[in-house]
Amino acid sequence: MTPFQEEVYKALEKIPKGSVTTYGAIAKYLNTKAIRVVGTAVGKNPNAPQIPCHRVVPSSGKIGNYSGEGGVETKIRLLEEEGVEVKDGKIVNYQQHLFVFESQDDVL
């Protein structure tokens, strides 16, 4: 477990149900540019059911990837179970479900 992963997992738990966030948002929240590392850390996902890794999507509005069981299919299923519509591998009203982290120095 790397410190970076812990930060990422903490951020993931802040994502409310029925919402999704982007790797870029997490990277920004952690004040880092290592977007790819965020994805990598999430991909490890040692606490699968504990960490809502399925609520993380790329900025393209697509589903992205999933290392869990069933892969992307499962990820889509989970999102739909939480109220996020997914069509053709893309999130419907993606920006509407988009959740951004609260940046302390970004507020006001």
Place this chain on the structure above:
DNA sequence: TACATGACTATCC
């Protein structure tokens, strides 16, 4: 130490 890799993003057409 150096190189390769990865659940991505921004830019260009």
Place this chain on the structure above:
DNA sequence: GGGATAGCCATGT
């Protein structure tokens, strides 16, 4: 809006 290319930076070998 979408495919291809380059940049990105922590991790692992």
